[in-house]
Structure formats: structure tokens, C-alpha cells
Amino acid sequence: MSHEPAAPGAVAVSDGCAGTLQELLALIAPRGALPRDPRVAWLLDYDGTLVALVDRPGDARPDPEVLDLLGRLATAPGALVEVVSGRSRAVLDAWLGSLPVGLNAEHGLWRKARGASTWTPTLSVDTSWLPLAAEVIAQATGQVPGAHLELKSATLAWHYRIADRARVVAPLRDLRRDLEVLAERHDLSLVNGAEVLELRCRGVHKGLVPARLLAEHPGILIVAIGDDQTDEDLFRGVPPDGLSIKVGVGPSIARWRLHDVAAVRSLLAGAAPARETQPLRADVEPTQDAPDREH
Ligand SMILES: [Mg+2]
16 A cells, blocks of 8 residues: 555545555455355445435435446345445335345344345334434424434434534534433434434444344455444444445544545446446356266
């Protein structure tokens, strides 16, 4: 790695040193002997990682470029692609359900494996606190034009990205205080995301996903990419030989950093088969009665 300054959008940075995307890609190059075995698991956050953050969460639909990119990456030999998001099952289904990728909704609480038709809960959680918490958040929402509550199966998210900064400060402080009390009482986690405050069951976090994949595929290389506080749990689940990649600025335990969504897409494009390439039939094995070539 050189120590040249990083150029925005094109260069990965690790431990204060700049390097090229090619150098990062070389670390992710397929390893192992059997092409049919998954060897690299891409764990990809969605908002702020695959697509740029937008004022209204509902406007963050995937564009054709990212759909094509994910589709191609998922056909790379030995690659598993898993989107790991705080989004609901319904949104991930609607936006990414047609792709050959695994989906992990609500920070890993729900999983839909690649090719599966149904979602499976990965944990059993108590959601008896949801109505009371929703009521508390609704009161704050009423004080802050532009803020809104997103209600998921076991997560409440208060979005305030488009609210007037000056009008958010006091209600946000009060809401955080009230939710901290609820969190203590009901064993919940209160997490600050990118202009979103989230309340969810303790023990539900993105770190569940790498742990599960490593149990299913021992030795697989985990490449985890994310941009906000909730992705720190994801990074914590990456073993020492894996790659944790923070997108954008801000403190992180990730060992690598990419500047923005464009850099993430460049990295994925470098690892994905070219459009013209037919996907390898990695699932096909020689039949037992195949002719012996030596005779
Ligand atoms: Mg994100």
C-alpha cells in the first residue's frame, strides 16, 4: 500500500494508508479448491452503501445500475451476496426480491435465503413494548414537521432527515431520554443511525448475519460493507481474516474505508463477472458414469 492521499470515489483506505481498489480486490480474490463451494460472502448494507442516502427513505429505490451489479456479483463463482439492512421485509422484497441474493431485514432478525420464497425469523423476540413505544414516538413526531415513524415487526425507527434542524434538537433529546427508559425496562437497544433513531430488541443486530454465515460455511471470507452505526455490529462479527469496510466519514472499527457509494460500486464491479460472461455452472458436478478420459 502506498501512502499517497486518497482520491475521492476511487481509492480504499486502511489504517491511514491509501491503496487502490485493485489492491483491495486482490485480498478478496477467490480462494479454496472447489468452485462449487461458496468462498466469499458479501454482506452489504443498503442505504448509504449501495444507494445514496436520500431525504425520504421511500425514494431510495434501487437504480438499474445497482440491480445489474448485484445480479452479476451474485453469479461470480464462489460468491454469496447478502443484503443486510434495517429495512423491512416488505421493502427488501419489493426492491431486491427479484435478485439471486440473500436478504436480511430488520438488522438480521428476518432472513430470506437466496432462492427462498419465504422469510424466516432468526430469533424469537418479545414485541409487547411496541405499542407503548410507538405512542411515545408519535408524540415527538407531532412536534416535528417532516419527522416520521417507521413501524416494523420488531423495530421502531424515527426518521428526521428532512425535518428542520432547529426544531429537531429538543424533541430528539426528550425522545431519546424517554426511549432510554423504555429500553432499560424492556431490554431494548436504542441506536442512532444516519438521522434516524431506532429502538429494537437487544440481541437483534447485524452481527447476527456474519455469525450465521460462518456457521453455515466455515472458513468463508466475509466482506462486510456499511456506512452507519448499525453496521458497527456487522463489522464486529467479521473474523480477523475478513474485510470490514466503512463507507464515508466518521469513527468506525472497520479496517477499511471507502469514500462513498460510487467507490462501493466500483469495488463490486471489479469483483463481478463482466456483463458478457456467462455465469459458471458451479452447481453442476460430473456424473459418476462420465466417460473416463484415459481410455
Ligand atoms: Mg446504511
